[in-house]
Amino acid sequence: MNNPSGVLLEAQGGEEQVAEFLSGIEPLAPPLAVISAVSSEQIPLVEEGGFIVRESGGGGGEVQISPDCDVCPDCLGELFDPADRRYRYPFINCTNCGPRYTIIKGVPYDRAATTMAGFTMCEECLAEYGDPGNRRFHAQPNACPVCGPRLTLLDPKGKSLEGDPLDTAISMLQRGRILALKGVGGYHLAVDACNDDAVRELRRRKNRDEKPFALISPGLAEIMEYARFDETEQRLLSGAERPIVLLRKRERNPIVSLVAPANGYFGVMLPCTPLHHLLLRDNFLALVMTSGNLSDEPVSFLDDEALQRLAGIADLFLTHNRDIHTRTDDSVIRVFQGKPIFLRRSRGYVPRGITLPSVQRSVLAVGGELKGTVCLTRGNLAFLSQHIGDLRNAATLRSMEETIVQLGRILRIDPKVVAHDLHPDYLSTVHALSLPGLTKVAVQHHHAHLASCMAENGLEGETIGVIFDGTGYGPDGTVWGGEFLVGGYGSYRRAGHLRPIPLPGGDAAVRAPFRMALSWLYMIYGELLFALPLPPVSELPASERKLFMRMLERRLNSPLTSSCGRLFDAVASIIGLRQKVSYEGQAAIELEALAESTVNADVYPFGITLDGGVQILDFCEMVQAIVQDVVTARPEGEIARSFHNTMAEAVVETCRKIRTESGIDRVVLSGGVFQNKLLTEGVFTLLVKSGFYPFTQRLVPPNDGGVALGQAIIAGRSVLCV
Numbered sequence: 001m002n003n004p005s006g007v008l009l010e011a012q013g014g015e016e017q018v019a020e021f022l023s024g025i026e027p028l029a030p031p032l033a034v035i036s037a038v039s040s041e042q043i044p045l046v047e048e049g050g051f052i053v054r055e056s057g058g059g060g061g062e063v064q065i066s067p068d069c070d071v072c073p074d075c076l077g078e079l080f081d082p083a084d085r086r087y088r089y090p091f092i093n094c095t096n097c098g099p100r101y102t103i104i105k106g107v108p109y110d111r112a113a114t115t116m117a118g119f120t121m122c123e124e125c126l127a128e129y130g131d132p133g134n135r136r137f138h139a140q141p142n143a144c145p146v147c148g149p150r151l152t153l154l155d156p157k158g159k160s161l162e163g164d165p166l167d168t169a170i171s172m173l174q175r176g177r178i179l180a181l182k183g184v185g186g187y188h189l190a191v192d193a194c195n196d197d198a199v200r201e202l203r204r205r206k207n208r209d210e211k212p213f214a215l216i217s218p219g220l221a222e223i224m225e226y227a228r229f230d231e232t233e234q235r236l237l238s239g240a241e242r243p244i245v246l247l248r249k250r251e252r253n254p255i256v257s258l259v260a261p262a263n264g265y266f267g268v269m270l271p272c273t274p275l276h277h278l279l280l281r282d283n284f285l286a287l288v289m290t291s292g293n294l295s296d297e298p299v300s301f302l303d304d305e306a307l308q309r310l311a312g313i314a315d316l317f318l319t320h321n322r323d324i325h326t327r328t329d330d331s332v333i334r335v336f337q338g339k340p341i342f343l344r345r346s347r348g349y350v351p352r353g354i355t356l357p358s359v360q361r362s363v364l365a366v367g368g369e370l371k372g373t374v375c376l377t378r379g380n381l382a383f384l385s386q387h388i389g390d391l392r393n394a395a396t397l398r399s400m401e402e403t404i405v406q407l408g409r410i411l412r413i414d415p416k417v418v419a420h421d422l423h424p425d426y427l428s429t430v431h432a433l434s435l436p437g438l439t440k441v442a443v444q445h446h447h448a449h450l451a452s453c454m455a456e457n458g459l460e461g462e463t464i465g466v467i468f469d470g471t472g473y474g475p476d477g478t479v480w481g482g483e484f485l486v487g488g489y490g491s492y493r494r495a496g497h498l499r500p501i502p503l504p505g506g507d508a509a510v511r512a513p514f515r516m517a518l519s520w521l522y523m524i525y526g527e528l529l530f531a532l533p534l535p536p537v538s539e540l541p542a543s544e545r546k547l548f549m550r551m552l553e554r555r556l557n558s559p560l561t562s563s564c565g566r567l568f569d570a571v572a573s574i575i576g577l578r579q580k581v582s583y584e585g586q587a588a589i590e591l592e593a594l595a596e597s598t599v600n601a602d603v604y605p606f607g608i609t610l611d612g613g614v615q616i617l618d619f620c621e622m623v624q625a626i627v628q629d630v631v632t633a634r635p636e637g638e639i640a641r642s643f644h645n646t647m648a649e650a651v652v653e654t655c656r657k658i659r660t661e662s663g664i665d666r667v668v669l670s671g672g673v674f675q676n677k678l679l680t681e682g683v684f685t686l687l688v689k690s691g692f693y694p695f696t697q698r699l700v701p702p703n704d705g706g707v708a709l710g711q712a713i714i715a716g717r718s719v720l721c722v
Contacts, residue, residue, distance in 0.1 A: 189202060
């Protein structure tokens, strides 16, 4: 019997038979089964024969839901077998594969509680569903062409087009058209990745200037034509979760350069639904497969909503009549030291639980502002939601609210505590404070990053936390982002940080790296900076220079920041790489790609001073040396590499000083800057050489997508909640 607490089995037989049955439960479990524990007990013998599956229900509330996954090998074989009754059927599935989280409305996981409830199984499907020897036994999304969902091809006005929907869609893609495609967790926008005009037009219509597009290919052989991958990356690509994996580009590859401009990597995935397999096989080397939305909006998942929001982008809509209940974007991963790092944890992995170091009270954590996720805890498990998006508009806020309700319903979690960021103006914070009857716990942003990394690594006690990101609300009224913390779940102290400098124009400086470059240059050279032959200097018109100087001198709309992300921006600007950005982290991503183009071991000078017990990491000498290298025309790649080397050396030297006074040798690395593979590998390697025990994030993103996990464990242990 399947109940919310798990699976309850009754077996009888000889002693050896029962022992063999018990020993086979874990190794012979179905591919999608997750076994957290097995317990057994003897019960009075009842004379019964045969095999019975009782109705679901009853039990406790310890329910877990399987994520969505790709087509299993058996179903894939049937999909392309002309003799099979499900030949080329886009909704083929069995108990070993198919949609789960995105179609579930409630628990227990029965067909009536999914978006398949409206499809009555035909006699053949019903026979499979009721046969314990069939792999479709109790497969809730079970269907076939006779009784299941069907494809439809629509024009932008919602009118159904004649002909076979799939064949027509393939033909239109080959002719350079833009297709809106309904996937398992929402709509994607697709074009031929080898068609320059099509990719250019998609960028124009989607209002996405330079941010890389993801690619999807039919198989590994096709991916090898344009990208390189190792054994770990191959395993991730081919796994049932089907994430987007960042792969290094091959030189002179056939993919249009506009897919990922000024970037050393492609984001690539293999087909994640039967429909994707049918669309791609024998038809395309690769398709651009990007989220079906306008920039900064959540991915569209409702049919009417998609038609309305994407009508100005897509030429055609390949859709179907199986509803998506929960929108879920694609997961994104890159490999670091042979292991995956999540840049976005979503489809294929959510809502798998993350084991916490100990049991705690149930908490709802609402995350920060960027890369929004929410987290719910139950016992010693934390359930991090799918990627929601940047919480800067009402549409994304509604998506967050929907996610909280849906996740709480299917996991049967009713929290009494809500954790939120210290920043009072974040929409997530405003929402948390509006929830009645819940104890509110405010959590400092970088403390949450530290706790997130500690929690997934099962750490207790105190650690040194190197937390590097773009921005976070500091309790001292400044903008934090280059932090060395000492602490654990209960408390922390700021043991060190980057030297604070003005953030000229506030958020305007985030979008314009030249502003941060000028701020650093002014701190070093004063008004003489405008005599320097540097790209950021020429970016600011002469007529605006006095006003800009006054803004820095008087700190007008120029809060102090210790942000490491903004330091990356400044260096990218000084060497002439990027003066303005069109998406978050663009300058840093391009700086890393440039640094990877060369190899050198040079390290620029830097300073560390002790001020009131706090280590202040000062990069003024480094910036001066970079300026000199730019003036003398040192190759940009060498400068970028030396900058990364310097950052790694400076981090480790600061940790050494903190270890001397604290005795702590465990270091956790978190924050969006540690998505940078080159920097993270450099820091990690040097920490190990210096006798530290470093920890990185593997189960949740180091960026703000993992903040909710840290908030949740901090609030769960807070004295406010005892």
